[in-house]
Amino acid sequence: MKLRIALSVLVLAVLALLVNELLVSRQQRAAAPFADGHVLELDGPDLNVREYGPAGERAVILLHGYSASVQWWDRVAPQLARDQRVIAIDLVGHGGSEATTAASDYTADGQASAVHNALVALGVRDAVLVGHSMGGKVAATLAQRYPDLVERVVVSDTPGSEELVAMPALGNMVCWPVIGPALDRFRSVDAITESTLQSGFADDYPVPEFAHRSLEQLTYSGVCDSKAPAVPVTKTLAALHKPVLVLWGEQDVLTPTAPNVERYTAAGLAPVVLKGSGHSPMVERPEQFVAAVTDFVRNPAPAR
Numbered sequence: 001m002k003l004r005i006a007l008s009v010l011v012l013a014v015l016a017l018l019v020n021e022l023l024v025s026r027q028q029r030a031a032a033p034f035a036d037g038h039v040l041e042l043d044g045p046d047l048n049v050r051e052y053g054p055a056g057e058r059a060v061i062l063l064h065g066y067s068a069s070v071q072w073w074d075r076v077a078p079q080l081a082r083d084q085r086v087i088a089i090d091l092v093g094h095g096g097s098e099a100t101t102a103a104s105d106y107t108a109d110g111q112a113s114a115v116h117n118a119l120v121a122l123g124v125r126d127a128v129l130v131g132h133s134m135g136g137k138v139a140a141t142l143a144q145r146y147p148d149l150v151e152r153v154v155v156s157d158t159p160g161s162e163e164l165v166a167m168p169a170l171g172n173m174v175c176w177p178v179i180g181p182a183l184d185r186f187r188s189v190d191a192i193t194e195s196t197l198q199s200g201f202a203d204d205y206p207v208p209e210f211a212h213r214s215l216e217q218l219t220y221s222g223v224c225d226s227k228a229p230a231v232p233v234t235k236t237l238a239a240l241h242k243p244v245l246v247l248w249g250e251q252d253v254l255t256p257t258a259p260n261v262e263r264y265t266a267a268g269l270a271p272v273v274l275k276g277s278g279h280s281p282m283v284e285r286p287e288q289f290v291a292a293v294t295d296f297v298r299n300p301a302p303a304r
Contacts, residue, residue, distance in 0.1 A: 027099070027219040034096025034217070035071045035210075037088075042117040045105055048096030049118060050088045053081030058126040058151075060297060062088040063115065065133025065157075065200075065280075066226055069095030069214040072132065075286035080293065089118055091138065093222030095214060106225035112142040119149065128297050130154040132282060133255065134226065140236040152243040154293055157279050159255040160263030161232040166199070166256055175224040202251040202278030234267040244269055245296040247289065249277035 031039045031046035040047050050070045060080055064072045070088040080086050090097040092105045092114050104110045115138060119127060127150050131139030136158025143150040159165045193215060197207045237244050246264050248257055248271040261271050272292055277285040 027221065028101055029093075029099035029219055031098040032096050034090060035069060035074075037070055037090065037096055039096065040118050040121050042114070042121060044117050045092045045098040045100055045114050047092070047098070047114060047118045048090040049122070050077070051122075052077050052086040052088075053084055056085045057123060058128075059085040059087050059119075059122075059124045060128045060130060060293075061115070061119065061124070061139075062086065063091065063129065063131040063135030063138050064088070064094065065131075065135050067094070067215045067218055067223070068132070068135075069210070069217065071095070071210040071214060072280065072283060074210075076282045076290050076293075079286070079290045080297075084297070085124075087119075087122060087124070089115055091115070091135065091226075093218060093226065095217055099219040099222055101221050103221065103225040103228065106222065107228045108137045108141040108230040109145075111138040112145055115142055116146055116149070125149070126151050128152050128154070130156070130293060131158060132156045133158055133279065137230050137233050140233050140240070141230070143240050143242060144236055147240075147242075150242065152245075152296070153237065153240065154245045154247065154296060155233065155237065156247040156281055156289070157249055157252055157255050157260075158233050158246075160234045160260045160267075162229055164255060164260050164263060166254055175227065199254040200279045201284060202249070202276065203253075205278060205284050208283065234264055234269060237269055238267045243296070243299065245292065246271040247281060247292055248273050249279055249281045249284070250275050251277060252279045254279040 031048055033039055034048045035050065037048040037050040040049055062073045062077060064070065070090050073088045077086050077088055091111050093099040129139035129143060129150055136155030139153050139155060143153050194207060197211045201207060246269050248261055250257060250273050264271050274281045274285050274288045281289045
């Protein structure tokens with residue numbers, strides 16, 4: 001009798017996990033204004049964007065990293081926009097942008113297509129792309145696919161290849177079959193996600209509140225499909241034949257500094273290391289970040 005009860009409980013638990021996986025994988029979310037942004041209705045996923053500075057066809061485009069949002073740029077965007085147009089964009093499934101269930105929308109190609117649609121809608125004809133972490137992959141892909149649109153590229157703490165990421169255990173486990181969606185139910189519990197989020201910053205830098213808020217915005221598709229493998233970004237950037245600036249946090253543990261700097265340097269793209277910063281220099285060391293980007297952006301535009 002006890003064995004029969006135990007087996008029944010086990011079967012019910014497995015069924016509950018399977019149903020949960022089905023429900024979680026089908027989560028969608030319509031776009032909505034987020035962090036003082038506004039929504040662009042596009043031919044494809046709708047995106048939340050935040051604009052700064054004067055109007056113009058040339059703009060600095062800020063693309064955040066995995067599980068982040070336009071809020072990651074709050075400490076640098078106003079400074080960059082003192083004399084130029086700056087646009088921060090929430091990638092598909094992040095921040096206030098639309099979350100779909102199509103895995104292809106979360107790849108570097110899918111995200112690049114969505115950003116391109118946004119830039120066309122905003123009247124941008126000459127883009128300086130600034131991508132952080134995963135956003136650097138999107139920036140590199142966008143520059144490769146639309147060379148006439150992109151003038152130059154900045155990437156910050158974007159892994160040189162997939163094996164050069166030290167993803168926390170919970171970040172990987174949440175994408176395991178069946179058990180992963182169950183674990184994902186705890187994503188809104190700050191005490192559980194705090195240590196995972198801390199890897200996005202130096203050990204002595206407190207995790208900002210907006211990091212928790214941005215993580216909570218993601219659907220399960222956004223969490224797991226955004227991790228799709230991509231062509232090594234060093235290869236893409238080296239083949240662009242455009243000005244490229246690589247920035248790196250000195251104390252980055254999520255995309256460890258030494259092996260990634262070595263990989264970029266071998267590709268002829270030696271990073272500028274920002275002292276005292278972890279994985280998110282635009283948040284942790286905004287003055288250094290702005291100074292480096294400003295110098296690079298203001299260099300004369302290359303001939304086309």
